[in-house]
Amino acid sequence: MSTKVVSTSFALLGLALSLYAVHVEIHGSKDESYSAYCDISPTMSCTKVFTSEYGHIWSHLGLVPKSSLLDQPNAVYGVFFYLVMAYLFLFTHKPAATNVMLVLSSASLILSSYLAYILAFVLHDVCIVCVSSYVCNFVLFGGACYRAVREDTAYRKRAHSSGGGGGGAGKGIKKD
Numbered sequence: 001m002s003t004k005v006v007s008t009s010f011a012l013l014g015l016a017l018s019l020y021a022v023h024v025e026i027h028g029s030k031d032e033s034y035s036a037y038c039d040i041s042p043t044m045s046c047t048k049v050f051t052s053e054y055g056h057i058w059s060h061l062g063l064v065p066k067s068s069l070l071d072q073p074n075a076v077y078g079v080f081f082y083l084v085m086a087y088l089f090l091f092t093h094k095p096a097a098t099n100v101m102l103v104l105s106s107a108s109l110i111l112s113s114y115l116a117y118i119l120a121f122v123l124h125d126v127c128i129v130c131v132s133s134y135v136c137n138f139v140l141f142g143g144a145c146y147r148a149v150r151e152d153t154a155y156r157k158r159a160h161s162s163g164g165g166g167g168g169a170g171k172g173i174k175k176d
Contacts, residue, residue, distance in 0.1 A: 003150075004089055007143030011086035014136035017129050018078030024129075025050040025073045038128050049127040050075070054118050057111070074115070078133060081108060085140050089147075095155075098148050105141035112137045 024036040028047040038046035050073065053060050057074050064070040081104060088097050112134040119125055 003143050003146050007089045007140055007147075008086050010136045010139040010143070011082045011089060014133055014140070015079060015082035015086065017133050017136065018075045018082055021046070021050055021075035021129050021133075022073060022079065025055060025075060040128070043124060044126045044128065046127040046129045049119060049123060049125055049130060052123060054115070054123065057115070082136070089143065095151055098144065098151055101140075101144035102148055105137065105144045108137040109141050 020038075024034075024038070024047055027034045028036065028051045034047060036047050038044075039048075042048075049055065055073055055075075056066075056071055058064045059066045059068070059071040085101065085104065088101050115130065116134055119127055119130055
């Protein structure tokens with residue numbers, strides 16, 4: 001199976017998880033008795049996590065004011081992230097797109113690591129949806145890295161075969 005198919009599949013899985021998380025947060029914040037399918041026990045509750053102050057990480061960190069337009073649930077940002085990643089894996093083939101993928105997936109890993117820490121050591125919870133999204137982010141980072149290495153290898157082969165020695169825009173090297 002190709003990296004493109006695997007990465008796109010995980011981006012779509014992440015999108016589905018994020019949409020479900022938005023659904024859970026909306027219902028959980030309106031109704032305290034709401035119980036989502038992912039609420040398995042008191043220590044395995046995604047509703048508890050999504051409706052906590054950490055469910056809006058940017059306002060919690062003080063980067064955006066509470067109740068501002070940018071103070072959206074983490075999952076809303078996830079929806080946009082996974083849509084962009086799926087689009088880039090499916091429809092773009094330029095090195096600039098790969099660089100964007102590397103930056104976005106690196107940021108997602110950093111944020112996932114922070115949120116995993118919060119999940120385990122602050123909230124003392126296991127959120128199946130959250131952990132699944134962390135796995136998606138890891139796979140997307142791997143896919144972006146693989147694509148970057150593959151593009152670099154192809155560029156070096158073209159440069160070497162044109163006699164350019166890999167150092168410049170020699171004959172046979174297409175400029176982007």
